[in-house]
Structure formats: C-alpha cells, structure tokens
Amino acid sequence: MRTEEMLAGEFATVSDLIRGHAAERPDKPAMIFEDKSISYAELDALLDRLAAALQREGVGKGDAVAILAASSIEYGASFFAILRAGGVPAPLQPSATPAQLAAMVADSGARILFLDETGIKALGDAQVTAKPVRLEALEDFLAPQGAKPAPVTIGPDDPFNIIYSSGTTGTPKGIVQPQSMRWIHIARAPGGFGSAVTMIATPLYSNTTLVSFIPTIAWGGTAVLLGKFDARTFVVQAAKHRATHAMLVPVQYQRIMALPDFDRFDLSSFQLKTCTSAPFSAVLKADILARWPGLLVEYYGMTEGGGTTVLVCNANPTKLHTVGVPLPGQDLRLIDEDGKEVPRGEMGEVVGRSGAMMTGYHGRADATADATWHDSDGNRYIRHGDVGRFDEDGFLILMDRKKDLIISGGFNIYPSDLEAILITHPQVSDCAVIGVPSEQWGETPVGFFTGPGAPADVLAWFNAQVGKTQRLADIHKLDELPRSAIGKVLKRELRDRIAA
Template identity: 60%
Template sequence: MIAEPDVAALLAEEFGTLSDLIRVHARQRPTKLAIADDERQVSYAELDRLMDRVAVALQQGGTRVGQAVASVAYPGVAQALVYLGALRAGAVAAPIQPSATPEQIAGMIADSGAAVVFLDAANANALIGQTFPAEVVMLEDLDGWIAPDGATPKPVAVRPGDGFNIIYSSGTTGVPKGIVQSHAMRWQHLSRNTAAGFDSAVTLLATPLYSNTTLVSFLPTLAWGGSVVLMTKFEARRYLELAVEHRATHTMLVPVQYQRIMALPDFDEFNLSAFRFKTCTSAPFKPELKRDVVTRWPGLLVEYYGMTEGGASCALNATEHQDKLHTVGRPMPGHEIRLIDDDGREVAAGEIGEIVGRSGAMMNGYHGRAQATADATWISPQGARFIRHGDVGRFDVDGFLVLTDRKKDMIISGGFNIYPSDIEAVLAEHAAVADCTVVGVASEAWGETPVGFYVPREGSTAGTGEVLAQVNARLGKTQRLSALYQADELPRSAIGKVLKRELRDRLAAGEFA
C-alpha cells in the first residue's frame, strides 16, 4: 500500500485545494479539534463529513460550480461550515459584512449572484423588509437543512484561476466592490506559511470571516491541521480568558484590539506563555503599542502590510526589529513594491510615492466591474501588472517601508499636500488624548482644511481649546487644525479602521457643533 503524502508535501506542490487538505486531515488526525466557538466544537473527521453534507445540499439546491454562496452572520462554527462546504461544492464563498446598511447588504447579495444566502438570527432581524434574489437559510437551522449523514457531493474539478471567495470592500456609500480571490491566490497564502507552525497551532480569532484579516490566519490553520477558536464578538477580557483556557499559540488581531487588551489593568496576570505567533494588520499600528506587546506578551509579533486585492505584502518582525517599529517592514519574498508619482512614473530613491505592488497573490479583479479593476491597475514600463494599494509611502535606507497616508485621505489645502497621519502622530502624543483621527473637510478659503477628532484620556482635565492650541503649536503652518472636536469614541469598522466619512457626515449634520 502506498503511503499517503503528508500535508507539508502536498502544500509544497504547485497547486492544490484547501478542501482536499481537510480531507487528508480527516483521515490522518480524525479526532483533532478543527474549529470551535462558544457553543460548538467539531473535529477534523466531523468537519469533513459536514462539509460534504453542506456541499450536497448546495448542489441539490441548484448552486452551480463557480456561483457564489452568501452568508451574513457573526463568526462561528456554522458560518465556517457554510464557507468550507461551498468550496467543496465548487462554489465561491461570499461572506458579507453585517455592519453594512441593510440596503448595502441586499445589494451585495444581489451583486454576488448567490442562489442562497445564510443568515443568523441577529442579522435576519436586522434585515427585515429587505428582499433578496436568493433562497434564505437560517444558520440556526443548518443541521436540518444539510444533506443526511454519509451523503457524498459530486466531484468538481477546481482550476487555479477559479474563484475561491468574494470579499466586499468596506465602502460607506453605495454597494461595496466585490474582490474576487482565486484558488491560486489562496494556495499562495497557504503554502507560504511553512515556518509559522500552524500544524500545531491553536489559533484564537476575534475578527469576522468576511475580512481577509481573519482569513489569512483561519485558512492556513486548517490547511496545516491546527485548531481554530472563533469569537462571535470581541471583548478584551473574554479574549484573554479564552486564550488561557485553550492554551492559544497563534492569533491575528487588529490594532484597536491590541490596544484594549493591553490596557486591561490585570493583563499581566493572565498566563499567555503558550503564545508563539501573534500578527496584526488592517490599520495603523502605533510604534509604542507594538513595543508594549513585544515587551509584555510572549511570542513573536509580526505586522503585515498589504491589501485584500493582493498586490504586494510587507512583513515586520517587530520582536527582532525594534528599531523599525515606525515602519511596516520589508516586502515579503516574491513580492515587489514600486513607488510612483501622480503621472505614473517611479519616484527617486527615498522619495514619497503612491504604492503599487505585484506578487503571485493578486485578485482576479472586482466582481462585475471591469473599469474599477482597470482603475486599480498600474502597468510598469516593462509591461508587468501591479495593483495600486491606495497608500502613500517611502522606503528608508534599509528597505523598510514607511507609510505616509492613504492617498484618498490626503488633504490638499491651499495647494499644499497634507498627510493626516502626520497631524495624528502629534495629536496622539498629547497627554489628554486617548484616541484620535484627522479628516479633510471643505473650505471656501483653502479648498480643504484639516479637522481633528479625539477621545479624551480618562482623568484628563484639559479642555479642547487647550489641546488644540498646544497641538497646533507643534505643527507646520499649513498643517494646523482648523477645528478639534471631542467624541466619546471614534466610529470604527469591525476590523478597526476609523470610518472617516461617517465623521465628516456627522460634522456636516451639526452633531459636533
């Protein structure tokens, strides 16, 4: 009898599928925990059978190979089963953000072309009154909807360029764009994690499955045969309790989650010695917060910079390069980044430019939006395809990338380019400021002008006018804030990004007057 190859050998192949890897784990480690949430745990053998049953039900219900399967839910085992079962049926997983407006959610479901959408009870209640061109299945009823135990799906042939998932961008108006990632792109993600130790990982995740932030840890853990623990809703103390209970070794968190965890007065009392690998992405990660995590939380800390669309990624080993915490690291192997000016020409070494990137992990394009895909593309003089990251930055003398700002967030005031991150860095250093952001608003005199918002630090007695005066005294003349407003908290997406458009809208509505 010929021995079945181990997973490492399979992942070294040029191409394969996650679904097949899980099948191998089901045979080689059937009783090992695959996925858990607060209410349910499934082993690899159970996961494999449940994926089959979901796939059969989808195929019998008319879902075609290459068609999207949508879900609107908070993270948990049930949504994971739908996601993975869709892949086994040859369909495309399309988890959709519950934080969008009901109208946007309905628009995303329609845009995906899904024949079936899975809802949890909380989101079903929020979507009352919306109509979908798809069958609705409640996740609470999933066990009754799927095919009987022992059912076997029709085999499907998956090609590298076929769609793996659609991730909808976090737009704040209109229907967000659907980013189509291929099986080849995902295989790149899975196979490059050879040194991350996912085969013995217990990965604790507290971000949603509709976000690439989550998937870059969720999927490799399952590919290599580790265990995933999903939090339905993030809460800092509960996160630490779960980390201790499960002896978590790996995690991916966004900066605001690290901030809330590290701020707990009894953080140091939790036994986190099992941690080996902590990662962060999706939003600016303050150097002082990185340093605090490196100092007080066991295990390696790596910050990733990249985008859901692909392009190129950078990695910063914050534990090793503590003199580079103001950067996002260097391009990963096989990833190329160039910096270009407004005319599409590369800038000189050390100069600031728009970031464009290319690698083996790039999106197919935006679903049904050829022009948007073209607009996101830069073609080099050598004819190579790059994806525009939408960020502005520069490389230091050691090749580490320093982000300046989001290109779309750049403020042009009186003809000067103003980067909000420069102002935010000064504002954040004020003793009275716990959290802050800066946005550009319309100005008759200057075209645009910078306006700041901040959350006061607990116990601070400084007034807003005092903070504004002291911050402006440290800024250049063109950078100075025209106004500063207090807020109880800054509006953020589920992956921690400040929703600047929402602040502009609230300001225009007179909320901060």
C-alpha cells in the same frame, strides 16, 4: 495522498486538505466556539452533507453562495462546504446597509444566502432573490447522513471567494480572489502551523480574518472563534486554550494591553502574533514586545492582493515606525501623479505585484482598470491607494491613504503626522484627523479625539506644537471614534458629521 505531501506540493484545495486531516487526525478539534467544538472527522462529514445539499439546490462550479452572519462553527463549516460543492463563498458584512446587502447578493449572483439572527437584523426589510438558509437550523437543510457531493475539479485559476470592500456609500465592489491567491497564503504559513491554536478575534467575513483562519484549518490546526471582541474575554480564552497564534488589528492590541491586570495572564504559549489592516503605532508595538511573549509580525497589503510587506518587530526594534520590507517574490514600487516611478526616498503611491493578486472586481471592468498600473514591460500591478516612501534600508514608511491627503493652501498635509502628535496629549486616548472644505485654503484639517481632555485646551496645546500650515481649524470630542469591525477609523463618517 497524505496532507504533508499535499502541503509540500504546488497546489491543493482546502477541501481535500480537510478530508486528509479527518483521516489522519479525526478527533482533533478543528474549530472551537464558546462551549462547542467540532473535530476534523465531524467537520468533514458535515461538509459532505452540506455540499451535497448545496448541489441539490443547483449550486455548481463557480456559483456564488452568500453568508451574512456572526462568527460560529456553522459559519465556518458553511464557508468550507461551499468550496467542497464547487461554489464560491461571498461573505457579507452585517454592518452594511440593507440596500447595500441586497445589492451585494444580487451582484454576486448567489443562489443561497446563509444567515443567522444577526444577518436577519442586518438585512431588515430588504428583498433578496437568494434562498435563505438559517444557520441555527442547518440540520433541516442538510442532505441525509452519509451523503456525498459530486466531485468537482478545481484548479489554481478558479475563483476561491468574493470579498466585498467595506464601502460606506454605493455598492461595495466584489473582489474575486482566485484559488492560487489563497494557496499562497496557505503555503507561506510558518512551519509547525499544523499544531497551531489560533485565536480568531475578528469577523469571519473579513479578509483579515480569513488570511489567518483558512491556513489554520488547511494545516490541521485549531481555530478558536470569538464573538464580539472583548479584551478580557480574549486573554481569558487565550490562556485557557494555550493559544499559539493570533491575528489582531491595532485597536484590539491597544485594548488588550490597556487591561490593568494584563501581566497576570499566562500567555507564554504564544509563538506568533500578527497585525494588519490599520496603522499600528511604534509605541504600541514596543509595549507588546516588552510584555507579550512570542514573535510580533506586522503585514501590510491589500485584500485585492498586489504587494505585501512584513515587519518582524522583534528583529527590527529600530524600524517599528515602518511596515517592513517586501516579502520574497513581492514587487512594490512608488509612483507619482503621472504614473511614473519616483526615486528611492521620495514619496509616492504604493503599487504592488506578486503571485497573490485578485482576478478583478466582480462584474466591474472599469473599477478593475482604475485599480491597475502597468510598468514599461506591461506587467500588471495593483494600486494600493496608500502614500509612502522607502527608507535607506528598503523599509516602507506609510503616510496615509491617498484619498485622505489634505491639500491646504497648496501644502500637502498628512493626517497621520498630525495624529501622531495629537495622541501624545496626556488626556487624549484615541484620535483622528480629516480634511474639510475651506473657502480660504481649499481644505483645512479638523481633529476628533476621545479622552478626558477639554476640546479648547487640547486644540490650543496641539496648535502650539505644529507649524502654521498644520494647525487644526477645529477639534471635536467624541465618546468613541467610528470604526469598522476590523478597527479602521471610518473617516467618511467623520466627514459626514462635519457636513451635517
């Protein structure tokens, strides 16, 4: 069956699609990294040898294989080879602690751990039971030339991958995403994705990245992998490769648009730029619309799945403060503290239901139950953990993570409201607000910022702009805010600084 027919059908595996592209367009680049590239024919042959080697090591259907490494062609090939062997990729974030990484490997039950120099440094002295395989010496692990893995029948309900949440304490939870969930990501990719040249500028272990990377390869496009993010490198490489697509997080857009010579780069080949994973300011969206060709689309959703909203910024310039409307087939609702739905226009916790939902947290039935809400008909929804409201046109306005809500003297204070004011100070370039314990008020807001401003001056200015209940108790100047690899401010680290 041709790839065109597979993609138009009800379900296909990524492995079969890669094999089809190798037959139909063997010389087309599948992945590019720095000065190296791999064609679809080369990728398909490598997957066969690598999948056969994994089966030789005892990897069977449903068995996890972990990956702990920086982005590279070998990383991408290993991910897809695990799938071809019938296994389940478990990509791990090198930013986790050695103890967390060892716990994640154990939790997944991985037999094999693919890793590179980055992974070795991250693992440190931690001991794992999985057999280590160095990506830099992958040839030593491969089955012989021409080897083929035993065929494995894969269905929509089988696990596709395990994505570990980026918890900063304890063992992160393993989110089991089924094949059907990834198929929906592939099937809803925009038309013409087969000719896409997609910039992959976030790490391959992140779900944010995989939502863009997997459809690019499934449709037969070209994925341009980047190492550690640098704004200038991004625009240089995007212009060089005539990039058409990119998934970036807000802090990356911010750094790209701040380049003093941004406007001299030819980015006219761009068709679609997407964003997710962190708050995306309306001012930044407007700047991108004005100066960067192509559509700008923001997605809001969870790695766990549930509901997804979409904001096509070009078509909705008056809604840039929102995250858009639910995609077709997505059911998003808002509930109160008692689990009851709130009327339109009122704030509540976001819950969502769709065909793209996690099976559950790996080995964590209790955590799965905590993340689940059921409506009166017994339908299952995923709790997003965010607080928001729908406007009169059905666009979702997000306030904050539920856990970040500050309750001070009985008043609800949303850090995002305070951050939106603080960032307008001319000498503040980045900021965050958290709640800290207070004997008098229960909690009180404290700010952090980067930029040339003096803390005392910024604090006085800010407190003059807001009501009494929203005033900051203190403010701290930092060289930079702690962020995850996909741009989320690590507010727990800020709380730890205060506690220390």
